[in-house]
Amino acid sequence: MSQNKTSTSRRDFLLKTITLAPAVAMGTTGIASLGLSNSAQATDSAPLAGPQTARDYQPVWFSAEEFAFIKAAVARLIPADERGPGALEAGVPEFIDRQMNTPYATGNNWYMQGPFDPDAPKELGYQLPLVPQQIYRLGIAEADAWAKQQHGKAFAALSPAQQDALLSDFESNKASFKQLPAKIFFAYLLQNTREGFFCDPLHGGNQHMVGWKLIGFPGARADFMDWVERGERYPFPAVSIRGERA
């Protein structure tokens, strides 16, 4: 009974406090908006039927070729497999494209005055004059050039095994890029892929909360008074900031 009690009080709490957030209509079947009727039963709802796919998305910042690289690369970094959907299915490419138009991508809160010494000890931190927009633009061009040099085709056209081998070369800096270290490009790509897989769906990634479902993170529930002391599995599904339910 404590489950029902928690759910109900949760709903009441949200109804009282969420009034500032517009109730968003959810287009996809199987997702109940919080605050609507019968949300108390949503904990028992079945997982989404059928294979998970990301919604259609046209990139705003990346070119078609660049976006093809992003889609191919993130699908290898967090692949779809027997544990569930991967980065591609979670909408990580959309997330990264949208991030390119945020202050983050222009290094808005980074100190970017020179002189720059990229050869400084690594413990002294990032010392390149490049911001994420430049890291992606230069890095994808270099990665595709490297792929063509190794296999005669752009990265996106290669087999998964070839792609994995190239990503390992980027990660280890074995691939020699001319404009920036391959490992720097790889590090940003991997970090942003993880962000897009586990962020709130508000940012375009983690669609249908597939990242959160994978690990058991309940998202924006943000009230665990009744669960603090219990060493047992937390039973409620994830919710997002917009009120979607996994």
Added chain:
Amino acid sequence: MANQMKKVDAVIVGFGWAGSIMAKELTEAGLQVVALERGPHRDTYPDGAYPQVIDELTYNVRKKLFQDLSKSTVTIRHNPSQTAQPYRQLAAFLPGTGTGGAGLHWSGVHFRVDPMELRMRSHYEERYGKNFIPEGMTIQDFGVSYDELEPFFDKAEKVFGTSGSAWSIKGKVVGQGRGNPFAPDRSDDFPLPPQKRTYSAQLFAKAAESVGYHPYDLPSANTSAPYTNPYGAQMGPCNFCGYCSGYACYMYSKASPNVNIWPALRQEPKFELRDNSHVLRVNLTDDKKRATGVTYVDAQGREVEQPADLVILSAFQFHNVHLMLLSGIGKPYNPITNEGVVGRNFAYQNISTIKAFFGKDVHTNNFIGAGGAGVGVDDFNADNFDHGKYGFVGGSPFWVNQAGVKPISGLPVPQGTPGWGSKWKAAVADHYTHHVSMDAHGAHQSYRTNYLDLDPNYKDAFGQPLLRMTFDWQDNDIKMSQFMHGKMRKIAEAMNPKEIIGAPKVQGTHFDTTVYQTTHMNGGAIMGEDPQTSAVNRYLQSWDVPNVFVPGASAFPQGLGYNPTGMVAALTYWSARAIREQYLKNPGPLVQA
């Protein structure tokens, strides 16, 4: 030419905990007070509004509430032979900006201090002999005792609404079972009972007890129940949402200047707050013996002069030091001659972490948490054990402080797991809600080789030289890290996990600015009893410019085992009392050098 504002009694630079406490105390004393905060205005609403605030990407990953490094940062090097490089991206430490300062987005671990740490050098010399302290280690006494500070610790806890388990009150033991037997005596209990223990903390407590240590509830400035503080400010009970550190608390449960002090300060007509006001320097008379006020840049980029009789520097630790150096208050430290006071004894914290992984039947639900909640042991903190045979100075509390682990930044995996691909994906899925993380939250000593000065190469957005940190780990730090790691590992092993990860520092480990450690930086404008070796006296008053007071962790002569905020708050109340009861009657040096 700077625009000149009307003179006030006191100007406060930096409006976090220390600035807010000072503003409250000085307006209570009848002073006209202006506070200048370089960042934007911030408060529980809208900066902590649910559900928008429950957003890891925006807050902790993109670092919405922290210092904007594009305007001002520090440069860092490990030793004087290197060229210091700018700290270009926030990583190892996360200073605040905006009204409320880091007090808006801290965790809430609210300790007092171990009394021994206030007289560190004297204590070690008495117990182990003068030769025990290594050459080049510049630890000192604070010049104030625990007994003197006790009423101010008590006051701060009541303002903060702190939850905890006392060990002894007025000499009577009351806390068997949940209190800390190593804690100093108290004049009163915590205002609230301890927070609930997470399952991880329960596992830790049981394991620690089984190896002979003494677990206790961490003192937490997250509320275990509804609370109204002495200023009439109200707090709601913490619900363990897991969003403290890096976030504003939407529940009004985590103490902040915004929640706990401003409701009273807002009623005060003698107080004015100006945000988006970046102070460039303290203005001094020609003989540099008196401050006349400060000059700041306002939101529109205008230089403005604010004259005042009293100047309080209450910005973050290194900003206080930066402002003193830029203004010419006190003699800069010279590590070669070991002379000068501003910039000396810069210290940090020496932490090591262990994570224990369990099978699928152990549910630690790491998303549950509160920033200040947890269970610790102090058996190896301060000088609670005999250091004689181990050859290092300093101690560490150990604890499980499950503050709420979020998935972008907090997915530990077993040793040897690749960083991506199906194996990584399986590992994060299998371990996220089945692990326990514990820290040895180590004290850090000060050394001649670790100091702050002005950088010759890099400037801030206002054209002023950046502050330069020269800092690296020393042999003592490495010895201590290895010792503490070994002792804490016994607790982890007693939990019978599948695997343990985490390692202590090893010889040759350099300070890594790219990995988060803590924001607990100390020193640079330290307090003491001798003007030759301290920048401020025991009341945090500048020896050189007596109408300047400098509250904050910049006053600590070395880094404590505990988190610094409780000590900062108590010291600020202690300093404010001296200003109110002594300085205002007779403005001048409170201690004769």
